[in-house]
Amino acid sequence: MLEITDLTHSYGDHTVLEKTSLTVPDGELVSIVGPSGCGKSTLLRCVAGLISPVGGRVVLDGTPIDGVPDGLAVVFQDYSRSLLPWLTVRDNVALPLRRRGGSKAERRAAAEEALSSVGLHGAGRRYPWQLSGGMQQRVAIARALAYRPSLLLMDEPFGSVDAQTREDLEDLVLKVHRDEGMTILLVTHDIDESVYVGDRVVVLGRDPGGIRAELEVKLPSPRDQISTRADPDFVRLRTEVSRLVRGAGALEVPSEAAAEPQKESEPREEDTEET
Amino acid sequence: MRFTRPALGAVGAVGAFGLAELVTRTGLVDNEYVPPASTVLWRAVRMCGDTEFLTQVGGTVRVWLTGLALATAAAVALGLVLSAAPWLNRAARLVVELLRPIPSIALIPLAVLTFSTAAKSETSLVFYAATWPILINTLYALRDVDPVAKDTLRAFGFGTVPILLRVSLPSAAPFVLTGVRIAASVGLVVVVSTELVAGTGEGIGGFLMQSQSGGGQPDYMLAGAVWAGVLGLLATGVFAAVERRAFRWHGAGTEAEA
Numbered sequence: 001m002l003e004i005t006d007l008t009h010s011y012g013d014h015t016v017l018e019k020t021s022l023t024v025p026d027g028e029l030v031s032i033v034g035p036s037g038c039g040k041s042t043l044l045r046c047v048a049g050l051i052s053p054v055g056g057r058v059v060l061d062g063t064p065i066d067g068v069p070d071g072l073a074v075v076f077q078d079y080s081r082s083l084l085p086w087l088t089v090r091d092n093v094a095l096p097l098r099r100r101g102g103s104k105a106e107r108r109a110a111a112e113e114a115l116s117s118v119g120l121h122g123a124g125r126r127y128p129w130q131l132s133g134g135m136q137q138r139v140a141i142a143r144a145l146a147y148r149p150s151l152l153l154m155d156e157p158f159g160s161v162d163a164q165t166r167e168d169l170e171d172l173v174l175k176v177h178r179d180e181g182m183t184i185l186l187v188t189h190d191i192d193e194s195v196y197v198g199d200r201v202v203v204l205g206r207d208p209g210g211i212r213a214e215l216e217v218k219l220p221s222p223r224d225q226i227s228t229r230a231d232p233d234f235v236r237l238r239t240e241v242s243r244l245v246r247g248a249g250a251l252e253v254p255s256e257a258a259a260e261p262q263k264e265s266e267p268r269e270e271d272t273e274e275t
Numbered sequence: 276m277r278f279t280r281p282a283l284g285a286v287g288a289v290g291a292f293g294l295a296e297l298v299t300r301t302g303l304v305d306n307e308y309v310p311p312a313s314t315v316l317w318r319a320v321r322m323c324g325d326t327e328f329l330t331q332v333g334g335t336v337r338v339w340l341t342g343l344a345l346a347t348a349a350a351v352a353l354g355l356v357l358s359a360a361p362w363l364n365r366a367a368r369l370v371v372e373l374l375r376p377i378p379s380i381a382l383i384p385l386a387v388l389t390f391s392t393a394a395k396s397e398t399s400l401v402f403y404a405a406t407w408p409i410l411i412n413t414l415y416a417l418r419d420v421d422p423v424a425k426d427t428l429r430a431f432g433f434g435t436v437p438i439l440l441r442v443s444l445p446s447a448a449p450f451v452l453t454g455v456r457i458a459a460s461v462g463l464v465v466v467v468s469t470e471l472v473a474g475t476g477e478g479i480g481g482f483l484m485q486s487q488s489g490g491g492q493p494d495y496m497l498a499g500a501v502w503a504g505v506l507g508l509l510a511t512g513v514f515a516a517v518e519r520r521a522f523r524w525h526g527a528g529t530e531a532e533a
């Protein structure tokens with residue numbers, strides 16, 4: 001069980017997460033949604049023990065996280081930077097398996113198998129920089145799955161793949177989750193996806209960052225891309241999540257800038273919004 | 276029109292050779308002290324068969340490469356230690372910036388006094404001169420290692436030393452090699468200068484001194500210089516080839532994105 005209690009983190013004097021609490025029972029898949037910059041990646045990094053929060057506690061199976069817990073795998077949002085360019089794709093996937101022991105041949109076989117499962121059969125001998133962004137993202141997913149973690153953190157893992165592959169990968173994660181019963185935290189920007197894959201959807205908000213809402217997803221399992229998405233409960237939930245995310249500040253336009261009439265000499269509105 | 280790089284290089288070399296030949300043949304410079312380029316080149320080629328000269332070249336190369344190898348080992352090790360401890364790095368920074376600009380030539384007297392043999396003092400000077408470019412490159416390269424790559428291995432439970440070996444060192448390697456390439460040219464200058472100044476008569480520098488003494492044999496002198504140049508060129512070529520083959524991944528990502 002993962003227990004996050006009063007988690008607070010700030011970068012300098014910019015507080016990103018404030019007194020955030022979340023409990024995730026073993027084997028649950030929690031989707032995390034929220035506007036850009038609300039602290040989703042920060043939350044995952046705290047759980048991974050990669051940053052130590054300013055305040056609060058993260059406890060995994062009764063032991064406080066202070067450093068990286070065992071049996072953890074992370075799919076980083078910056079997936080391409082998380083692959084080592086001097087190793088082949090297969091060796092990238094096989095590298096973490098050293099921590100699991102086993103012979104080189106076994107590690108390679110496991111890597112090839114994981115690559116096949118994400119649709120990259122035969123790409124193992126290539127280098128990450130020879131692959132497209134979407135393929136690199138799948139390599140990062142394969143690496144995490146091959147590791148057979150007990151806690152899997154995924155930060156927008158399907159952002160760069162096409163719609164069809166995305167659905168396949170969603171189903172792959174659901175299948176691995178069902179078969180191996182690992183706990184998964186999955187950050188996504190796609191509201192339909194958050195409901196489709198999640199046992200629960202957690203909506204984060206911004207300024208101050210924290211949990212705005214938690215919704216149980218009681219859709220029948222196994223889920224199906226066609227029938228689940230047509231289920232009235234699914235539609236109701238995704239509408240609810242969508243409303244909550246908007247409320248959490250997804251479309252915050254500085255009202256003054258928008259209301260003020262633009263002088264001709266001034267730069268266009270798109271430019272001023274950035275500054 | 277497109278030329279390959281070696282072809283263009285050859286055109287440049289032939290052009291420079293022709294110009295040098297022209298300048299000496301037309302008497303623009305005194306023929307007695309600066310023989311024509313063709314004479315020098317012919318002399319240089321014939322010196323291939325001169326075992327005494329080759330022994331001297333061998334001595335220079337040995338000192339040069341030994342100093343370079345020791346400097347590489349020391350600079351990379353020091354670089355790793357300094358980047359692992361930020362406070363140590365800050366403390367060492369000023370010392371490095373103070374020592375680095377000291378010309379190795381200025382340390383020749385000290386080296387000669389300190390070390391029993393000429394080879395040892397020369398090696399130590401090459402070591403000194405070659406350490407800085409490698410150390411500086413190593414420090415910058417280690418500072419720029421992608422934190423996401425390090426975090427990835429950390430998340431999979433790898434410790435500090437495995438991350439150093441599996442992420443930081445490979446990622447820094449191309450920059451370290453560039454440092455070694457720069458250090459190689461610097462090192463060659465230092466060996467030959469030391470040989471010249473220390474006056475032990477050894478190495479290419481010693482050969483240059485001998486050919487200069489007693490009225491001088493300018494063609495021998497210049498041919499010796501040509502050999503020093505060829506050594507430098509060879510080293511640069513070897514390092515560049517290693518960089519291209521072993522570090523194909525380096526810059527490949529940016530190429531693809533651009």
Ligand SMILES: Nc1ncnc2c1ncn2[C@@H]1O[C@H](COP(=O)(O)OP(=O)(O)OP(=O)(O)O)[C@@H](O)[C@H]1O
Pocket residue numbers: 011016034035036037038039040041042043077
């Ligand atoms: N290393 C850092 N130093 C300073 N500020 C940071 C750092 N990392 C994140 N931030 C800030 O913290 C806030 C939350 O960042 P975080 O990456 O957690 O957001 P996110 O919810 O993952 O956003 P996105 O959906 O765009 O990935 C942002 O305002 C960001 O600018």
Ligand SMILES: [Mg+2]
Pocket residue numbers: 040041042077155
């Ligand atoms: Mg993020």
